Amino acid sequence: MLPDFSNPADWLPWAFASLMGLSILVYVVLDGFDLGVGILFPLAEPHEQDRMIGSIGPFWDANETWLVLAVGLLLVAFPTAHGIILSTLYLPVFAMLIGLIARGVAFEFRAKARTRHKALWNRLFFAGSLVTALAQGFMLGLYVMGLEQTAQTYLFAALTAVFLTVGYAFIGATWLILKTSDALQLKAVQWARQSLWAVIAGIGAISLATPLVSARIFDKWFTFPEVLWLLLLPLLSGGLVLMLWRLLRRMPLPSDRLSWLPFAISSGLFATAYLGLAYSFYPYVVPDRLTIYEAAAAPESLLIILIGACFVVPTIIAYSILAYVIFRGKATELRYE
Amino acid sequence: MDVLDTLLLSRIQFAANISFHILFPTITIALGWVLLFFRLRFAATGDDKWMAAYRFWVKVFALSFAMGVVSGITMSFQFGTNWPGFMETVGNIAGPLLAYEVLTAFFLEAAFVGIMLFGFSRVPAWLHITATALVAFGTLLSTFWIIVLNSWMHTPQGFEMIDGVAHATSWSEIIFNPSMPYRFAHMVLASFLTVSFLVAGVSAFRWILGDRSRDVRATLKTGVAMAALLIPIQILAGDMHGLNTLEHQPQKVAAMEGNWDTGPNVPLLLFALPDEAARENRFEIGIPNGASLILKHHADGVVPGLNDFVAEDGTPLHPPVSPVFWSFRVMVGTGFAMLALSWSAAFLMWRRRDRHEGRIKGHWMAVEGLPKPLIWALVPMALSGWVATLAGWYTTEIGRQPWLVQGVMTTDMAVADVPAPMVMGTLVGYLAVYAALLIAYVGVIAYLARKAARGADDPANDMTHSGKAQVAALNPAE
Numbered sequence A: 001m002l003p004d005f006s007n008p009a010d011w012l013p014w015a016f017a018s019l020m021g022l023s024i025l026v027y028v029v030l031d032g033f034d035l036g037v038g039i040l041f042p043l044a045e046p047h048e049q050d051r052m053i054g055s056i057g058p059f060w061d062a063n064e065t066w067l068v069l070a071v072g073l074l075l076v077a078f079p080t081a082h083g084i085i086l087s088t089l090y091l092p093v094f095a096m097l098i099g100l101i102a103r104g105v106a107f108e109f110r111a112k113a114r115t116r117h118k119a120l121w122n123r124l125f126f127a128g129s130l131v132t133a134l135a136q137g138f139m140l141g142l143y144v145m146g147l148e149q150t151a152q153t154y155l156f157a158a159l160t161a162v163f164l165t166v167g168y169a170f171i172g173a174t175w176l177i178l179k180t181s182d183a184l185q186l187k188a189v190q191w192a193r194q195s196l197w198a199v200i201a202g203i204g205a206i207s208l209a210t211p212l213v214s215a216r217i218f219d220k221w222f223t224f225p226e227v228l229w230l231l232l233l234p235l236l237s238g239g240l241v242l243m244l245w246r247l248l249r250r251m252p253l254p255s256d257r258l259s260w261l262p263f264a265i266s267s268g269l270f271a272t273a274y275l276g277l278a279y280s281f282y283p284y285v286v287p288d289r290l291t292i293y294e295a296a297a298a299p300e301s302l303l304i305i306l307i308g309a310c311f312v313v314p315t316i317i318a319y320s321i322l323a324y325v326i327f328r329g330k331a332t333e334l335r336y337e
Numbered sequence B: 001m002d003v004l005d006t007l008l009l010s011r012i013q014f015a016a017n018i019s020f021h022i023l024f025p026t027i028t029i030a031l032g033w034v035l036l037f038f039r040l041r042f043a044a045t046g047d048d049k050w051m052a053a054y055r056f057w058v059k060v061f062a063l064s065f066a067m068g069v070v071s072g073i074t075m076s077f078q079f080g081t082n083w084p085g086f087m088e089t090v091g092n093i094a095g096p097l098l099a100y101e102v103l104t105a106f107f108l109e110a111a112f113v114g115i116m117l118f119g120f121s122r123v124p125a126w127l128h129i130t131a132t133a134l135v136a137f138g139t140l141l142s143t144f145w146i147i148v149l150n151s152w153m154h155t156p157q158g159f160e161m162i163d164g165v166a167h168a169t170s171w172s173e174i175i176f177n178p179s180m181p182y183r184f185a186h187m188v189l190a191s192f193l194t195v196s197f198l199v200a201g202v203s204a205f206r207w208i209l210g211d212r213s214r215d216v217r218a219t220l221k222t223g224v225a226m227a228a229l230l231i232p233i234q235i236l237a238g239d240m241h242g243l244n245t246l247e248h249q250p251q252k253v254a255a256m257e258g259n260w261d262t263g264p265n266v267p268l269l270l271f272a273l274p275d276e277a278a279r280e281n282r283f284e285i286g287i288p289n290g291a292s293l294i295l296k297h298h299a300d301g302v303v304p305g306l307n308d309f310v311a312e313d314g315t316p317l318h319p320p321v322s323p324v325f326w327s328f329r330v331m332v333g334t335g336f337a338m339l340a341l342s343w344s345a346a347f348l349m350w351r352r353r354d355r356h357e358g359r360i361k362g363h364w365m366a367v368e369g370l371p372k373p374l375i376w377a378l379v380p381m382a383l384s385g386w387v388a389t390l391a392g393w394y395t396t397e398i399g400r401q402p403w404l405v406q407g408v409m410t411t412d413m414a415v416a417d418v419p420a421p422m423v424m425g426t427l428v429g430y431l432a433v434y435a436a437l438l439i440a441y442v443g444v445i446a447y448l449a450r451k452a453a454r455g456a457d458d459p460a461n462d463m464t465h466s467g468k469a470q471v472a473a474l475n476p477a478e
């Protein structure tokens, strides 16, 4: 897995693939929870909805910026792959963008428009979150299927669309356990319990499908001795799921103990699943067609970006953490004052 | 044929998307600084009219920012979905510039905008002011990077072509390409002018509705003064920008002037209908020697003509003439309308200074000095910045055609191989969404203004009917 660090044409694509992978993962966890809150939105009472919005208000913009970074890195580091992937996924990308537009603006409009329009913006906020999640799940499914477009792959993509959507609802619910209290928190625990299955089903379906679709991936996983340490990934996921399951049955604990834990564990679970996926596809960026080395932009241009990234990414992480610290604690209403 | 249809539709779609996107950065770039000004005035004087101004305009900022972000995300996907050839050919140059925009600017804005909007009572004043300043600085930084890229597409340098792919040879030449300083200055000024007229226009609207609060006076004066100060600078910057274009893209200037034949004593056309088939203008009305004077500062200065830019076989190598000619006139016309309005308003308000200002002396401008028609005129001019900015971008971008990157690649080389009906479908989808959002955006700003004018800005008396007041007090992000 490790590149030859003496040769820029070898390690630069690797470094960019890692950076891109990292930003996709951060995006999936962070925007995952705020999309999830949007998906759960209609299940709550109006006064709880304002609290739910309050819990994601200061963060959603920065969360989405990780998507911009991920696409940006794909665009700048692997331009050919960017073209192939996005023009193949033309329609789901369009659906996702419309979804993102709808929820992003509904978020602002619902609080500023006249009262009788508020219900409309609320509905749009939910619909936008739902469409975005479905479209992302659909794209994930097609990607796992090697970007082939047949009836079967569409069916599989439709399944992953549902799994990812419920998965986002799940991580959104665990976020709400952390950020809310009382009746809403109880509901959030309920929602988390009810949606845990989708996370299991989704991870299961993709883990089974990937090696079956591609012989190369099959060999990567099931050769001796790699299979021994690779076994750790499913074991770890299993352990995390078990912990979640037991924890959620007992939540909320007295004096709000451990309310951060479900969110932390589910982030870990998402990361584990993602790691498995990344291992399967490495070194391909377009499955079984184009490797990161074939698709990479010129080394001198990549180096220019990387130097900047080395300074800037830690700063970004630092002030993102600052924002989370400032808005820590239970969510209240949001005011511009 | 198929590719041509896809090409045309993709161009329309790109133009629609970028036109929609640019509307909102145009507001946020300058409004961030204006908010910082309000915030600092409040910190310095403790006068709550500045806080009221801040509270009103921060809502407009939040709304515009969200619109800018979501339409910007659409933009970053457009390159892959519709223009893969662009990045494949010039990706080694465009890539790092776009990457620096995301890394240095977008994250800065996105992280601190939360603190700026919702942190007022959560963080100490210095941190809130710093966050506001960082957001304002971030918008300026994104403008810088994207303008560097756009300017490079007009005046490329600092690269070499190897096997049909551009490779950077000098980043300082790429970043400081010849048209960048002009374009950056002109765009930032455009943004500040857009905001001046927006602030003045919305405040005038509140004034007409009977709002005589001290914050509406303060913002009306701020808007008019800022506009009056900046518009002459903008006209000067525009003129210099044009001279720069004359040097690097003479065919664009020829189209802007509607001049067919190279020669001296070229008139400045006020009206004409360029006819590309006959290669001449119909119904010309112009000022003799005007174009020669402006472009060469000499009545018999030689101005390039479109007929110099035609291939051997007769295909034109210049942009389509009418759209460039007319968008240029719309921009310049709007600019002079801005000059006339802001100067007369500023002058009349200054003449009546020290009077009427709620009987407080010592003001340097009095809103009462404004005659009714002028106040009414300020209201539609709230959108004049958008008109001029779009017209300016159309001049610039259509004027670059058929090139995508001047002299390096043409637009048709970049287009994706997506079926035309699919592009048609998404185009219709985008247009419908944008139209709806634009109506909602303008409607909500008008609503906020009306609500503020009714003095109902305080959410506690937001909903007078029924017992919903408590819910209103919980209104998030309001």
Ligand code: HDD
Pocket: B154, B182, B183, B184, B186, B187, B189, B190, B191, B193, B194, B234, B235, B237, B238, B239, B241, B242, B243, B245, B252, B331, B332, B333, B334, B335, B336, B338, B384, B385, B388, B389, B390, B391, B392, B393, B394, B395, B396, B397, B399
């Ligand atoms: C409030 C907005 C606004 C106003 C009042 C003006 N402009 Fe402008 N103009 C722009 C907003 C703008 C812009 C949108 O910002 C453009 C498009 C690209 C750019 O960098 O600036 C532009 C482009 C642009 C160009 C095209 C440059 C090129 O790419 O080749 C020229 C020659 C001028 N302007 C000249 C003028 C003149 C002589 C004005 C005198 C009234 C003027 N502009 C007013």
Ligand code: HEM
Pocket: B010, B011, B012, B014, B015, B018, B019, B022, B083, B086, B146, B147, B149, B150, B389, B390, B393, B394, B397, B398, B401, B404, B411
């Ligand atoms: C710096 C940012 C910008 C970049 C990188 C950029 C890039 C492009 C590209 C790739 C095209 C080719 C596609 C096409 O022909 O439609 C284009 C054309 C165009 N752009 Fe820009 N653009 C930028 C800013 C803008 C802005 C702000 C506007 C207007 C508000 C604008 C208006 C247009 C128009 C109207 C066309 C169509 C020209 C034609 O096809 O005849 N552009 N630009």
Ligand code: HEM
Pocket: A061, A064, A065, A068, B018, B021, B022, B024, B025, B028, B029, B064, B065, B066, B067, B068, B069, B070, B071, B072, B073, B074, B075, B076, B106, B107, B109, B110, B138, B139, B140, B142, B143, B146, B147, B187
């Ligand atoms: C093809 C060209 C463009 C692309 C791909 C693009 C992309 C984006 C993206 C992705 C965002 C959202 C950033 C976030 O998540 O916070 C954004 C916002 C922004 N863009 Fe663009 N943009 C383009 C053209 C322009 C132009 C021409 C300007 C100005 C001259 C501009 C100025 C800004 C500014 C100031 C923001 C900050 C957010 C805001 O104020 O709304 N962009 N852009």
